[in-house]
Amino acid sequence: MWIEGEVVERIDWNEKLFSLKIKxxxxxxxxxxxxxxxxxxxxxxxxxxxxxxNAPGGDFIEVLAVAVEEGQLSPxxxxxxxGDKLDVSPKASGFMTxxxxxxxxxxxxxxxxxxxxxxVGPFISMLETxxxxxxxxxxxxxxxxxxxxxxxxxxxxxALQQKYPNQFKxxxxxxxxxxxxxxxxRISEGIQSQSIQQLIGLDITPQHSQxxxxxxxxxxxxxxxxxxxxxxxxxxxxxxxxxxxxxxx
Numbered sequence: 001m002w003i004e005g006e007v008v009e010r011i012d013w014n015e016k017l018f019s020l021k022i023k024x025x026x027x028x029x030x031x032x033x034x035x036x037x038x039x040x041x042x043x044x045x046x047x048x049x050x051x052x053x054n055a056p057g058g059d060f061i062e063v064l065a066v067a068v069e070e071g072q073l074s075p076x077x078x079x080x081x082x083g084d085k086l087d088v089s090p091k092a093s094g095f096m097t098x099x100x101x102x103x104x105x106x107x108x109x110x111x112x113x114x115x116x117x118x119x120v121g122p123f124i125s126m127l128e129t130x131x132x133x134x135x136x137x138x139x140x141x142x143x144x145x146x147x148x149x150x151x152x153x154x155x156x157x158x159a160l161q162q163k164y165p166n167q168f169k170x171x172x173x174x175x176x177x178x179x180x181x182x183x184x185x186r187i188s189e190g191i192q193s194q195s196i197q198q199l200i201g202l203d204i205t206p207q208h209s210q211x212x213x214x215x216x217x218x219x220x221x222x223x224x225x226x227x228x229x230x231x232x233x234x235x236x237x238x239x240x241x242x243x244x245x246x247x248x249x
Contacts, residue, residue, distance in 0.1 A: 002038060005088035007080050008060055014149040016067040017118070018078060019053065021060045022088060029092035030099060031055055031125040036089035037063065039076050048073045051121035052092060053153070055128035061088075064121045064152055094246070096122050098131055101210050102240035108208045111136040114187050114223060116144045116215030122246070123214065124153055127160055133167060136210075138202060144173035144187045144219070169200040187215075188222035206231045212244045220245055 005024035012018050026035065029052060038047035050063035067078035080086065101111070111132065113123040120143050126132050132139060145151055151172065161170050172182040173190065183190060183199070190196035197203050204211065204227070211227055213220045224234075224243060233241030 001089070002087040003090045005037075005061075005086050007082050007084045007086070009082060010080070011152075013152045016078070017064075017150060017152060018067070019062055019064050019152065020077065020080060021054075021062045022086070023060050024088040025090075026061060026088060027091045029056055029061075030097045031129050031131075032097040032122040033092035033094040034096075034122070035061055035063070035092045037073065037077065038087040038089075039073065040087075041072065041076060046072045046076075047087075047089075049093075051094075051096075051119070051125070053121040053124050055125050064118045066118055094122075096212065096214060096244065096246040098126060098129075098135065100235065100237075100244060101135075101212075102235065104208075104210075106208050108138070109136045110138045110140065110202060110204075110209045112204060112209055112211040113139070113141045114144075114191075114211065114213050114215070114219070115141070116187065116219050117150065118152070119215040119246075120153065123212070124156065127157075127168075133164060137167070138169065139164070139167060140169040140171065140200060140202065142171040142173065142187050142190070142196060144175065144215070146174070146176045148174050148177060148179040148182075169202065171196055171199060186222075187219055188226060191223055192226045204230060204232070206233070206242055210235075210242050210244070212246075214246045217247055220247055 005022040008023045009021040034049045034051045054062040067074045174182045235241040235244045
C-alpha cells in the first residue's frame with residue numbers, strides 16, 4: 001500500500017505555501033495525475049492526495065501544498081526537512097490528463113487551463129511535456145490567487161512564455177492587491193465579461209476550445225455554468241465535450 005519516500009529538496013514560497021521534492025520509487029505516471037502522501041500521526045494514519053507538479057520521467061516527484069492550521073496532514077508535511085521520510089502511494093491516479101481531452105479536427109486548437117491556488121500543480125506538469133505543445137495551436141493558463149506571494153512557479157511559467165511566445169498565453173489574476181501585469185478579477189468574472197479573452201485576443205468557443213478547470217469548488221461551479229451558457233459541454237468518455245473538471249478539495 002505504501003512505499004518510503006525521502007524529501008530531497010523543499011521550496012518555501014511564503015510562510016504557508018511550500019513545495020516538496022520527494023525521491024520515491026513510484027510507477028510511471030501521466031502529467032496531471034496525483035499521488036497520495038501519508039504519515040502516522042500518533043497511532044493514526046493520515047493520507048491526502050497531492051497533484052504531481054513535475055513532468056513524468058524525472059527521478060523525483062514534486063508536490064505543491066499549503067499548510068492549513070486545522071489540516072490533519074499538511075502541517076506535518078510543512079515541518080519536513082531534507083532527508084526526512086514519509087510514506088507515498090506506489091501508483092499515481094487521476095483523469096485530469098491530456099489523454100482525456102478529445103481530439104478535434106479544427107485547425108485552431110485551443111487549450112484553456114483555469115486554476116486557482118495550489119491547483120495549478122497538474123497544469124504545470126502538463127506544460128512541461130512535449131505533447132501539449134504538439135497538440136494545441138494555443139495554450140492559455142489563467143492562474144488565480146489572492147495575494148502575489150501565492151504565485152508559486154511564476155518564474156517557471158514566465159520562462160515558458162519566453163520559450164513559446166506565439167503559442168502560450170499566461171494570465172495572472174491577483175484579486176486582493178495590485179500586481180504588475182496581473183488582472184484583479186476572479187476567473188469566472190473575467191471569462192463571463194470576456195475581459196480575459198479580450199486581453200489575449202482569443203475567444204472560447206465549442207468549435208475550437210477545450211477547457212480544463214482545477215481549483216476551489218466555487219470557481220469551478222461558477223465558471224462551469226458560464227461555459228455551459230457559452231455552448232460548451234462537459235467532457236465525458238461516453239459523450240466527449242469541451243469542459244474537463246477536477247475539484248481540488
